[in-house]
Amino acid sequence: MKLLLEKELKSEDFSDHHVECLTDTWIGGNRWAFIDLTAGPFTWGPAVGGEGVRTELSLPNVEKTIGAVEEISEDEAEDRLQEAIQEKFAVFGDKDHQAIDILLAEIDIYELFAFKHCKGRKVKLALCEELDERMRDLKNELQSFEGEENEEIHRNKAKEALKRMENWNLFSDTYEDFQNYTVARDTFLAHLGATLWGSMRHIISPSVSDGAFHYYEKISYQLFFITQEKLRHDKLPVDLKALMEGLSSLKQPLQTVMFSQHRLSLSEDPALAMAFSVARRAAAVPLLLVNGTYRKTVRSYLDSSILQHQLQRLNDHGSLKGSHADSRSTLEIPIFWFIHGDPLLIDKHYQAKALSDMVIVVQSETSSWESHLQCNGKSVLWNLRRPIKAALAAVSEHLAGLLPLHLVYSEAHETAIEDWIWSVGCSPFSVTSQGWHLSRFQLDTIARSYIITTLEESIELVNSAIHLLVTERTSILKNIVAHK
Template sequence: MSASARVWVALLLTLLISTKAAITAAAAPSIYGLDAAISQRRKVDPEVLNDTFLSLPASIRKSLAHAAHFNTRDRIGFLSSLSVLLPIHVKLVGFENDEPWQLQKHINTYISAIHSDSQVHVIGGSDAEPHDLMVRSKLSLEVTKLPARGLTDRLSDAIRANMEPSSAVMRSNLHSVPYAAVDDIIRSDMESSSEAAYVIYLLNLKGQEKQYAYSYSAKDSSPGFSKCLGTLWMGRARYLWVDLKAGPVDYGPALSGEGLLPRGEFHPLAAMHSTTKTQKDFLADLSSLIWSAVGFLFMPALRIPVYYEPELLVQFIHIHDEREIDKRGLDWGAIEDTFLAEASRGVLLDEQKLKFKKYSVQFSACPACVAAVFRSTRSFTSRFLFDNYTLLVSEYLDSKALHQSLKQAHDDLATIAGIGSDDNYGKTLPVYVLDLGHDRPLMLDRFHQAIAFRDMVVAVRSRSSQSVSDYNCNGRHVITQARNLERPIVGALLQSLWGVAPTHLTWSPRHNHTLVDYTWSVGQTPFGPFSESMSLSFVQKDAAPRNILLTTLNSTISSAIDVLRYVIDHGGEKKLLGHKRHIEFTQRWNMLEYKLDKAVSAISHFDFNSALYFIRSSDHDLYAIHTLFYQAASELEASLVCFKDPPLPWGVALTPLGICLVLLYAFRRRDQIFRSKRKQF
C-alpha cells in the first residue's frame, strides 16, 4: 500500500470513529450534575409524587435542550433497542483435564451462535396482548475454570460421607445424598466471591462407587410417599449448581405428554454418562443446559403482564361442609410466612404492602357454591401401572367452568362470608379453597390442586389424602398428597400477583406455543409435581419484582413510540410544535430517554427499587410530552388551498403529431425518395 493510500485509510477511520462517537453521544447524552440532582430529589420524594423536571436547575434544563437534530425514526430505534443485560458466570468445577475440550473458549462460541438480542416473552398473552414485550434481554456470559484442588475434593468427600448405604428409591439403583451436603460448600464459595451475576456451577466430580442423586426431603421413600431425586439445586442467592456425574435420573409424564426428562444419555444432564459422544456433542449438551437455564430460570417468560400496585390484598375464602375445619395441609399462617418472610428480600418492591384476610363459608349456606361444583364436575378414564395396567374412571373439576361460576357468584359469596369493601387496595385477589366431602380424589383439570387466574385463585381438596398422578419419577408414579394445599397455593399466588411463570413453562416464538420442560422442576421450587418445597429460590424472588418493572417499562416505551409515530404523521415535531414548545419537547424527551436508560441499567444490576423509581419518574415526562402535542394539536387550523391548473404540456402533446406528419410525408413521397435505388435494378 502506498503512502497516499495509507493516509486516505487513516482519514476514513478517523471519520468513522468520530461519526460513531457523535451518534453515541446523541443517543445517550451525559449532562453534568443531572445524576446528583436526581439522586437528591429521590431522597426528598421517594414515591415520585412530583415531577423531577420542574425541580432541576436552569443550567441542567439548558443542557437538556442540546439536541440540534432530532431524528424521529432514530428515536424509535433507540426505544426499540433497550435491552436488559443478563450477566451469567459459569464456573467449571472438576474440569482439570479439559485441554482437548477447551470449554472456556467453545462454550462462549456455542452460546453466541444461538443467542441474539431477544425480546422478553409473555406466556399468557391474548389477541389484545402480544406474547412479546418491547424490552429485550442481552446475555453477558463469562466462563471460568476453578482451581483443580480444594473445592473438587471437598465436594467429592462430602458426597461420599453422606451417601445412604442402600438404594433410596424403589426400582432404582440410585443412592440418596442430601442436597445440603453439597449446597453448604457451594453457598460458602458463592458468598466469598459476592458477584453481581447469576452463577452456574457445573460439577464434574470424582467418580463414586455407587450411582447417586440428591434428595430434597428428609422423608424416606415408601409406597405411600414418592421421593423424587434430582441432580441440581437452585439457591436462595443467585446461584445454581448441577452435578453432571450424579444420576442419571428421569422424571416427567408417565404415559404421554410433554417435558419428559428421559433416562439415559439423551438429555444434557446426563452428558457425562455417555462414552460415545464426541467433543462437539459434549459442548452442545453443556451449551444447551446453560441456554435452558437462561430461558427457564434467569430470564423466564412472564406468566401474565402485571403492573405495579402499592397495596395488595389476598382474601382466603375457605368453603367447606364441616363445622370443625381440618387445618392439616391448609395452614394459612405458613402461606403468609412464605411471602412475608421474603418481602424484605426482594419479592415486594419499596413502598409495596401485602396483606392477608381469612373468611369461612359453609356449603349449606352457599347454594351458589354447590351449583358451581356441580356444573364443573367432569369424568375421565386413565390407565395406571400397578402389578399390571388398570383402567380407572375418575372425576375432576373443569377449572374454566368453576372460574366462571365463582365469578358470577362473587357478590353472593361476599355477602355470605361478610367480605366488606376493599377499595383502598390496588389489587384484591380472592383465593377460593373448596374443601369437599368426597371420599375419592378430586383435582382441577385432572392434574392440579390449585390453578391461578388473573382475578382469582381456585384450589380444591377432598377427604382422600393421596392420589396417584400421571407423572413418573425414577421409575415410580408420583404420589400426590391431595390434602396438602399450601405449596400449590403459594405457586398460584406467585402467578396471579406477580406473573411468575412455573419453572417448567416458557413461551417459544419459533413454535408460537408454550413449551413444557420439567428439567428444573426438582429442588427448591413451589411449582410442578416433583418438588415439595414451599420456599422460594432466586428464580421466584427476582422474577416477581422484575416482571412488574418489565411490564410497566413496556407500557412506557409503547406509549412513547406512539407519540413519535404521531409526530411523523403530522410532518415532524418542529412543524407541529413551533419553536417554544419544541425546546421544551427536546428537554422532556432527553429526560425521558435518560430515565429509561437508567431504569434498564438498574434492572441489569438487580437494583429493582431504583428501576421502579426511574420508571415512575419517567411517567411525568411522558405525560408532559403528551400534553405538549395535545395542546399543539388543539391549535391546528384546517385550511383549504386552491392550486391553479398546470399549463398544458404542448411539447409533449405535439411531438406524436409531428412524428405522424413526418411519416405521412415520407409515405406520400416514397417514389421520389427511392427513385435512385430503383435505377440500379
C-alpha cells in the same frame, strides 16, 4: 418448621410425608444451581413419556463420551493386541501363505493397534516401544524383498508397504490429540453448552404467561375457605401459618401484604352450593402406571371456567367482594379454597388453578394420590390434604405470570415446549420435591414481570403522546414573524 417436625414425630403420623425424588440437578434457594454429571442415571416427568421428559440421555454423559476413550492400561493393551492377532490370522487358516503376506498382515495389526492405543498417548505404553522395535525389523525384512531374485508381485507388495511406512509417526513421543477423543470432547461440550443454555431459559430468564402484571404497593389476599359443613374456628384443616408465610414470600421488598379470612359452608350458603354443584364434573381418565400398564380412574373435578363464572356472579352481588376491590394502590387476590372429603381436583389434573381474576384451590382427605408423573421408575404421590405448594404456584402465576419450571416458550416452534431437566428444587414450580419456597431466581422473575409491564405501558403512553403531537398544528412560525 422445627415445631411442625416435632409435632409430626410425636404423632407418629407420616402419611403426609413422601419420599423425595432423587435428582442430579438442583435449583437452590438463593441464586445458584448445579448439575452433577457423575450421578444417576435418573428419570422424571410424565409417566406416558413425551418430548422433554428427563431420561438417561438428557444430560451429557462423561463415561459414554470422554470416559469411553480413556487410555488403557498395559495389561489391557496386551490383551487387545493378542485378540487382534488371533482375529487377523484366523483368516489364514491352515493354508500355506507367502512370507510377504504374513508380514503385511502383521504390519496391518500393529498399524491399527498403534493408531488406537499408542498414537497421542500422554503416558507411553511399554508395549508400544516393543512394537516400535518390531516395526523396524519388519521394515528391514520388507527391504529384503526388493531384490531381483523375488517375484515381481512380491516386490511390488513390499514397495507399497515401505512407502506407506515412510510417513508413519505412530510410536513417537510427540503428543497429538486422538481424533476420536477430539470428537468425543466436542460432542460432550456441545451437549453441555446446550444444557447450560437451557438453564438460562428455565432458571435465570424463564418464560411467563401472557398478560400484564402491574406492581401494587399493597397485596390483599382474600382467603375464602369453603367447607361442606360449618366447622368450629379451631377445626379448619389448613396450616394457616405456613400458607400465609408462603403468600408473604411473594412480595417485593417495598410491598405490603394483607390477609382477610372468610369461612363459608355450602350447607349455609345456597348460592355458593349451587355454584359448586354446577361446576362439579366426573370423568374417566386413563392412567399409565410406571410398570407400563393402563388403568382407568374416575376423577371428580371442578370445571374452572364454570366455577369462575358462577363465582363472578356472586361477586357482582357484593357477597364475595373485598374491602380493597376498588383501590388503585392495592391488588386484591381472591383465593377460593374448597375443602372436600372425597378426592377432588380442578380440570381433571390440578390442585390449584390461576384464573384471570381469582385463584381456585381444592383440598381433599387423601394424602397419597398417584399422579400422572413418575420419578426414577416410581409414581410421584401428591398430598391432596396439603395443597399449599400448588396454591402458591397458582398465586404466583396470577400475580406475575410465573409458570412451572418445565415450560418455556420456543421461538422456533412459536409455542410453549416442555423440558423437565430443570423441574427441580424446593419451589412450588418443581414436580420432584414437596417444597414450596420460592428461590431468588423466581423472585427476580416476579420483579422482572412488573418492570416489563411498566416499560411496555410507558412506551404505549409515549407513542400515544407523539401521535397526538403529530396531529396538532403549531403556531411557532407566526410568533417568530410577529416578533420581527
